[in-house]
Amino acid sequence: MKSLLTRILAALLLLTNVALAADPLPSWNDGAAKASIVAFVEKVTKPGSPDFVPVPERIATFDNDGTLWCEQPVPVQLYFALDRVKALAPQHPEWKTKEPFASLLKGDLKTALADGDHALLELVMATLTGMTTVEFEQIVKDWIATAKHPKTGKLYTEMVYQPMQELLVYLRANAFKTYIVSGGGIEFMRAWADEVYGIPPEQVIGSSIKTKFEIRDGKAVLVRLPELNFNDDKAGKAISINLHIGRRPVMAFGNSDGDREMLEYTQGGSGVRFELVVLHDDAAREYAYGPAKGLPDVKLGAFTQALYDQAKKNNWTVVSMKEDWNRVFAFEK
């Protein structure tokens, strides 16, 4: 016959197992960041809580590059544009001497990107317009099915952060509607966001180019034009959230200065709100970049010391990838 102590220990073990099994965020280490997320979700979803948020108002917005998936050494969409440049180069002999195409064709991404956002925009205009939206979607799908990250050799769709995937599932299980609000191309992301993140096209917001309505072969189509429609970065993120959603987010997640206004707009709403920024301080498992906290500076996706200071002052949760995540990618052992 088992002793009382044995039975108590067995019962405690069982409880612990149940608790562990029920942890919706297993890739998050116990700590302030994880605790702040869970405490917030519990208080806004508990009926009768003074901070209760009705289901239709449970909106959570996520930046994509550097927040949901890896954006180093350069954003994924640039690799996509690069492969398009290579594919289209035979039809464009002038690219051999014209920037940013010339540097790209030589494999020199750094020089091609020296001009920052403008170069990326020029690439998009030259390589990702002229076709219908349906044709474009297929081009993206074909590319993303096989394109691989230059350092890890994994598919880009495997370069998504496992802790954020768990967070998306956890929020949706708590009746949040999860949105992407990204500086990336809206139609680029929609081609795979549903499959990869479980986020449907109508919940993906991003930068866009203009389109033109046409009848082709008797059927209505939209043709992509080489003209910017909307730059969904910085203040643009607050503006697009209002335009597409018409509600302030209750929770917002970012990782760079481009997300500042989205976080401010979220915090500016009435009642309780939650803001979080991911700091990439894990050179071993991913990349380390800032320049906040003395981390190396990057041109695109910079997390400045000013953003870090603002996060601390405004009580935004700062996630240290190194400290707060016990797993970064699902493919890790």
Next chain:
Amino acid sequence: MKSLLTRILAALLLLTNVALAADPLPSWNDGAAKASIVAFVEKVTKPGSPDFVPVPERIATFDNDGTLWCEQPVPVQLYFALDRVKALAPQHPEWKTKEPFASLLKGDLKTALADGDHALLELVMATLTGMTTVEFEQIVKDWIATAKHPKTGKLYTEMVYQPMQELLVYLRANAFKTYIVSGGGIEFMRAWADEVYGIPPEQVIGSSIKTKFEIRDGKAVLVRLPELNFNDDKAGKAISINLHIGRRPVMAFGNSDGDREMLEYTQGGSGVRFELVVLHDDAAREYAYGPAKGLPDVKLGAFTQALYDQAKKNNWTVVSMKEDWNRVFAFEK
């Protein structure tokens, strides 16, 4: 003891009652229009049907003015702008001699509108900008709570078409996501669409003005600017559907030439699709206007003979308000 015939008749009567009670569209007369709606919904929702549409793809888009609510004698938003002009007139003595303000202040809507869409836009710019989006929402809510239709004396929110209300509920019961896609102001409609139609802000698409991100009193706000952002009419409807939803509608509903491209874009998708146009041919219960089928012409919201012919040719359902609806407004006896 009842005869067998009596019992059979009683059973049939019971079945008939059940069938009548279960009719999701009681304000629609039995006829081709109603039958086309029900047949389509049944075939796309029946598991195993060759035309089955998965739930996430069940998108239905509705024009608002003249499709979901009355747009005569002039669109509701014009009455709103008119009341704003009156309220702001003391601060604008120049309006006494400047069109379209001068005519409006004299109560001459026809002259004020002679310039068509442009006059409406000018009114919106002059009277509905400068405030934050939150302040604007409150102004609309305050106005719509008491503003009444000049002919019926009913609240504008009571001037919604009962058959279309039933249709919205019926489609949502069949897992369709219902959207508004209107030339009207997106923020004007969002202020009441959820309460009136059960359509939440993120499913309302419309014309918009630009907004500017600002920090006021330490809080992030968006300020409405006197500059058009997007005219959500004609080809704009197909473009905005792609931008906001990222999927082609499976069903689309309109009532004027401004809806043509939305209907064409819907029909241009793969698989089965459904398009419907409402013809206002009921002067007794609502208004009669076209100019299709010899009905009186109107400046805004015209249903031309060309649209009618296209609808017939493309197999779009044409609803005759007079023939197909046994009730137009819920307030009718």
